[in-house]
Amino acid sequence: MGVVDESGKVIFASKKIFDLLGFNQENDIREFNALDWIIPEDRTRAASDFSRIAQGSVVISSQFELVRSDGSRMPVEISGAPIRDENDRLYGIVTIVRDATARRQAEEELHAGKIALLNREAELNEAQRLAHIGSWEWDAVNDTIWWSNEYYSIYGIATDMPTPDYVEHLKAYTAESAGRLDIAEKRAMESGVSYEVDLELANPTKTTKWIVARGEAKRDVNNKICGLRGTAQNITERKKTEGQIRALNEKLEKRVAERTADIENKSMELKENQTALMNLVDDLNEKTLELELANAKLQELDSLKSMFIASMSHELRTPLNSIIGFSSILLNEWVGPVNAEQKENLASVLRSGKHLLSLINDVIDVSKIEAGMIESIAEDFDIREVVDEVVDTLKKDIEMKALDLRVRVQRQVLHADRRRLLQSLLNLLSNAGKYTNHGSIDVISEISADGSWIDISVADTGIGISETDLGRLFLPFVRLDAAHEGSIPGAGLGLYLTKKLVRDILKGEILVSSTLGAGSRFTIRVPVVV
Ligand code: ADP
Numbered sequence: 001m002g003v004v005d006e007s008g009k010v011i012f013a014s015k016k017i018f019d020l021l022g023f024n025q026e027n028d029i030r031e032f033n034a035l036d037w038i039i040p041e042d043r044t045r046a047a048s049d050f051s052r053i054a055q056g057s058v059v060i061s062s063q064f065e066l067v068r069s070d071g072s073r074m075p076v077e078i079s080g081a082p083i084r085d086e087n088d089r090l091y092g093i094v095t096i097v098r099d100a101t102a103r104r105q106a107e108e109e110l111h112a113g114k115i116a117l118l119n120r121e122a123e124l125n126e127a128q129r130l131a132h133i134g135s136w137e138w139d140a141v142n143d144t145i146w147w148s149n150e151y152y153s154i155y156g157i158a159t160d161m162p163t164p165d166y167v168e169h170l171k172a173y174t175a176e177s178a179g180r181l182d183i184a185e186k187r188a189m190e191s192g193v194s195y196e197v198d199l200e201l202a203n204p205t206k207t208t209k210w211i212v213a214r215g216e217a218k219r220d221v222n223n224k225i226c227g228l229r230g231t232a233q234n235i236t237e238r239k240k241t242e243g244q245i246r247a248l249n250e251k252l253e254k255r256v257a258e259r260t261a262d263i264e265n266k267s268m269e270l271k272e273n274q275t276a277l278m279n280l281v282d283d284l285n286e287k288t289l290e291l292e293l294a295n296a297k298l299q300e301l302d303s304l305k306s307m308f309i310a311s312m313s314h315e316l317r318t319p320l321n322s323i324i325g326f327s328s329i330l331l332n333e334w335v336g337p338v339n340a341e342q343k344e345n346l347a348s349v350l351r352s353g354k355h356l357l358s359l360i361n362d363v364i365d366v367s368k369i370e371a372g373m374i375e376s377i378a379e380d381f382d383i384r385e386v387v388d389e390v391v392d393t394l395k396k397d398i399e400m401k402a403l404d405l406r407v408r409v410q411r412q413v414l415h416a417d418r419r420r421l422l423q424s425l426l427n428l429l430s431n432a433g434k435y436t437n438h439g440s441i442d443v444i445s446e447i448s449a450d451g452s453w454i455d456i457s458v459a460d461t462g463i464g465i466s467e468t469d470l471g472r473l474f475l476p477f478v479r480l481d482a483a484h485e486g487s488i489p490g491a492g493l494g495l496y497l498t499k500k501l502v503r504d505i506l507k508g509e510i511l512v513s514s515t516l517g518a519g520s521r522f523t524i525r526v527p528v529v530v
Helices: 015-021 040-054 101-131 149-154 166-170 175-191 236-331 340-370 383-400 418-434 481-485 494-505
Strands: 002-004 010-013 059-067 073-084 090-099 133-139 144-147 195-200 210-219 225-234 379-382 404-408 413-416 440-447 453-460 509-515 519-527
Touching: 015 090, 040 059, 040 073, 040 090, 073 101, 101 133, 101 149, 133 149, 144 149, 149 225, 166 175, 175 195, 175 210, 175 225, 210 236, 236 340, 340 494, 379 383, 383 404, 383 418, 383 440, 383 453, 413 418, 413 519, 418 440, 418 453, 418 494, 418 519, 494 509, 494 519
Parallel strands: 404 440
Antiparallel strands: 002 010, 002 090, 059 073, 073 090, 133 144, 133 225, 195 210, 210 225, 379 413, 440 453, 453 519, 509 519
C-alpha cells in the first residue's frame, strides 16, 4: 500500500511495495514519483487516474505494468481512493498495488486454452468431415440442441441454418426409419440404453442415403440422465457395397443351385444311360448268340447251296453239250446241206449254247471254290505254251474286231495248276477282246529279279474303267455300266472267279490299272513254283 499526492509523488510506501519493485527500504521515498514506476506507455492513463481520484472518484483494479529496479516488467492491479482532511482538503491518494502476474498468467492461459479449444474443435470438424461422422448433443435441462458441422453436412443443411428441433429432425428419415430412431432415443432417455441403428433418409442428398446413428444418455454429477448425445455416420457407400455383395451372393447361390440341379440331372441321365447301355449289352449278347447260330446255319446252307448248284449245273451241262455238239454237226453240214437261213439259226443256237456252257462252267467253279471242293493239280509246263493256247482260242474273235494282238512271252517252266492258269488268262484276254473296239491288245510276261515270281499281263486300249469302279470290279455279278450299254455278253462272274483261282489255287494275286477311255491292264502275278 502506498500514498501519493495528486501528481503521483510518493508520500508513503509500505515495505511490500518496495519488495514488489525491488528497492531497499532505506531509499528515500521522496525521491520517487509513482508515475516513474509505471511503464511509459501506461503513464498518461495513470496520471489521468490520479487526477480523477483527486477529484473524488474511486478507481478499482486498473491494470498497469510497473518497471522494477532491475528493469523487468510486472503486471499489477492498482486501486485508488482519495484521502481528505477535516477541511475536506485532499491529503493524498491511497493506492493498493497488487501483483497481477498470476492473474495475467491465468488470463493468458485461459486465452491459450480457448485457442487450443478452437483448434481442437476445428480438428474435430475436420476429422468428422473425413470420416463422414457428425455428432450432436441435446441438453434436456435447457432443451438445447447442438449439431457438429459434419452433422449438418450429412443432412444437406447449411451450417448457418438454425438447428431443427427433435420432431423436425425425425422428418429427415423415411417413416420406418424415423419410427425405429424414435423408439431407440426414447428408450435411451428413459432407461439409459445406448443404441445403434441403420437409418434411411427420406430425401437423400447427393452423397447420403443411409446413416448409422449411435446414441447414448448424458448424465449429470448425480448420475441422472440429463440429455442425449450421439453420432451419425454416412454409410451409403457401405450399404451400396453390401447391396452389391448381396446381389452377387444371390446370383452365385442361384448359379450353384442351377449347376447342382444340372449335375443331378446329368447324373440321373447317366444312370439311365448306364442302365440302357447294360440292357443294350444284354441284347447284344443275345443277338450275337442268335447270329452265331444263324451264321452256322447259313454256312451249312451255303455249302448245301454250292453243292446243289454244282450238281444242278452238271445236270445242265450234259444236255447243253448235246445241243452244242449237234448244232455244230448240223452247221458243218456233216449230215446234209442246210440253207442260209437255217445256218444263221443254227449259228445262233451254237453261240447261245456256248455262252450258256461257259456261264454254267463259271457257276460250277465258283460254287466249288466257295464250298472248298476244288482241288489243285500242280504240274510242270511252259508258260509260253499256255499263252499260245489262250491266244489260239480267242484269236478269231480278236481278229474279227481288227485289233492288233501282240504277244511277248518268254519260255519259262512253271510248276502250278496249268488248267486254272489257262482258265484265268482266257478270262482276261476274253475281257480285253470284249471291251476293246480299236487299237491293240498286248500279252506280256515278266520274271521278277530273283526269278521266283512271274507277271503275265494283258493290256488293252479299250474303254477303260473309272477309279471308283476299280474297287468293285472283282465282286460277283458286277458288270459296269459300259458293259451293259454295249450289250456285250457276260454275267459279271469272270473276274470274281479269276481272282479266286489266282489266290486260292495259284497262290498269287491279280493287279489292275486302268484309265477310263484309254485302256486297262490286268496282271496275274504267280510264283514260278507253287
Ligand atoms: P463279264 O462277264 O461282264 O465280262 P467280268 O467279271 O469278267 O464279267 O468283268 C466284270 C466287269 O468288269 C465287266 O462287266 C466290265 O464292265 C468290266 N471289265 C472287265 N474287263 C474289262 C476290260 N478289259 N476293260 C474294260 N472293262 C472291263
